[in-house]
Each structure stands twice: as C-alpha cells, then as structure tokens.
Amino acid sequence: SQKIEQNSEALNIQEGKTATLTCNYTNYSPAYLQWYRQDPGRGPVFLLLIRENEKEKRKERLKVTFDTTLKQSLFHITASQPADSATYLCALGGNAGNMLTFGGGTRLMVKP
Amino acid sequence: GAVVSQHPSWVICKSGTSVKIECRSLDFQATTMFWYRQFPKQSLMLMATSNEGSKATYEQGVEKDKFLINHASLTLSTLTVTSAHPEDSSFYICSARATGTGEGEQYFGPGTRLTVT
Numbered sequence: 771s772q773k774i775e776q777n778s779e780a781l782n783i784q785e786g787k788t789a790t791l792t793c794n795y796t797n798y799s800p801a802y803l804q805w806y807r808q809d810p811g812r813g814p815v816f817l818l819l820i821r822e823n824e825k826e827k828r829k830e831r832l833k834v835t836f837d838t839t840l841k842q843s844l845f846h847i848t849a850s851q852p853a854d855s856a857t858y859l860c861a862l863g864g865n866a867g868n869m870l871t872f873g874g875g876t877r878l879m880v881k882p
Numbered sequence: 883g884a885v886v887s888q889h890p891s892w893v894i895c896k897s898g899t900s901v902k903i904e905c906r907s908l909d910f911q912a913t914t915m916f917w918y919r920q921f922p923k924q925s926l927m928l929m930a931t932s933n934e935g936s937k938a939t940y941e942q943g944v945e946k947d948k949f950l951i952n953h954a955s956l957t958l959s960t961l962t963v964t965s966a967h968p969e970d971s972s973f974y975i976c977s978a979r980a981t982g983t984g985e986g987e988q989y990f991g992p993g994t995r996l997t998v999t
Binding site for chain 1: 886888916924925926927928931973975977987988989990991992993995
C-alpha cells in the first residue's frame with residue numbers, strides 16, 4: 771500500500787540554522803509533490819510544488835529537492851526564525867482526480 | 883487572493899444531532915473541493931472529493947450517508963455530519979482547487995472543530 775513517511779519526532783533547531791525535513795514514500799509514483807505549513811488549529815498553507823521532472827525548487831528561504839529514484843523529498847529552511855515553528859506536511863499528487871495524499875507531518879521548533 | 887473560508891470555526895453538538903459545515907472560495911471559482919478530517923497529532927485524511935453539480939466521490943471507509951456533501955455552486959460546498967456521535971469529533975478541513983487547474987496547490991480553509999457530546 772502507499773506510504774508517506776515524515777519524521778514524527780519534533781525537530782528542534784537554533785535560530786539562524788538551516789532546518790531540513792524529510793519526506794519518504796513507497797509504492798507511489800507521484801507526478802508532483804507539495805509542501806504545506808500547518809499551525810495548530812489552522813488549515814494547511816501551501817508553500818511549494820515540485821514536479822517529478824524537477825530536481826530542485828527554491829522560494830525565498832525555502833528549498834525543496836525531489837529524488838524520484840530515492841523516492842524522497844527534502845525541505846530546507848535557511849536562516850530559520852522562531853516564526854518558522856510549525857508542522858510541515860508533504861503531500862503527493864498526480865493520481866486519478868489529482869487528489870493529494872498527505873504525510874503525517876513533522877513539527878519544527880526554532881529556538882531563539 | 884485564493885482565500886477559502888469555513889463556517890463555523892467550531893461547533894459543539896449533542897449526540898444524535900446533525901451539523902452542517904460550509905466551505906466557500908471567496909475570490910475564485912472552485913470546480914473541485916475536498917473534505918479532510920484530522921485527528922489530534924495526525925495528518926489529514928481525505929474523506930471525499932466534491933465536484934460542482936455532481937455527486938461527491940467518497941474515500942474507502944467513509945460513509946456517504948453519514949457525511950453528506952453538497953457542492954451546489956462553484957464557490958460553495960457543504961458537509962453535513964448526520965446523527966453525530968462522539969467518535970465523529972474531529973477537525974474538519976476543506977480545500978479548493980481553482981477552476982482550470984489540473985495539478986497545483988489546493989487552498990485550504992481554516993478548519994472546523996467539531997465536538998460531539
């Protein structure tokens with residue numbers, strides 16, 4: 771069955787450092803992968819989309835890589851700030867109906 | 883742009899009653915809307931896909947007679963939880979995809995916290 775794995779343990783880093791979050795998947799061939807941010811009690815907010823034929827995409831302090839051989843995406847936040855503290859979800863899409871399948875999310879805590 | 887609203891933001895109801903949750907795309911038209919459920923510290927689980935003017939497509943294990951979905955217009959979809967029970971207590975989130983886009987991001991509503999007593 772399809773499986774999307776994100777580190778369920780919280781990631782604690784110091785302000786100014788680069789945060790790296792991992793998304794691994796099995797039994798899936800997504801056409802694209804998306805990353806979302808979710809704050810407690812709120813809906814997810816779209817951050818980045820990367821397609822299967824793209825290796826890397828950047829947006830301001832964010833960078834996403836997509837390795838379809840390893841079946842893995844890495845999400846980087848450079849020069850992290852306490853305001854970046856949230857849960858980050860990866861989602862795979864491209865199947866029938868273009869539905870998204872979400873990973874369990876990783877909570878990031880950036881300490882000042 | 884691309885704002886999705888949900889109403890109510892939270893609701894408490896008694897067991898056996900029904901609750902309706904509205905999802906609106908405020909500044910764009912959404913051919914497709916999605917309904918998710920999220921339990922504490924878990925990820926979003928897709929319940930159903932709602933297409934304007936047609937019946938919703940439910941995911942396996944989701945009772946269509948219990949979770950009634952109506953997508954009456956390009957800006958409004960509703961989810962009615964019928965005969966609610968305490969185990970239906972959860973965070974319900976809708977999302978919308980703009981008309982004419984196949985892939986691309988989904989815009990999420992702020993969610994509705996349902997508590998069934």
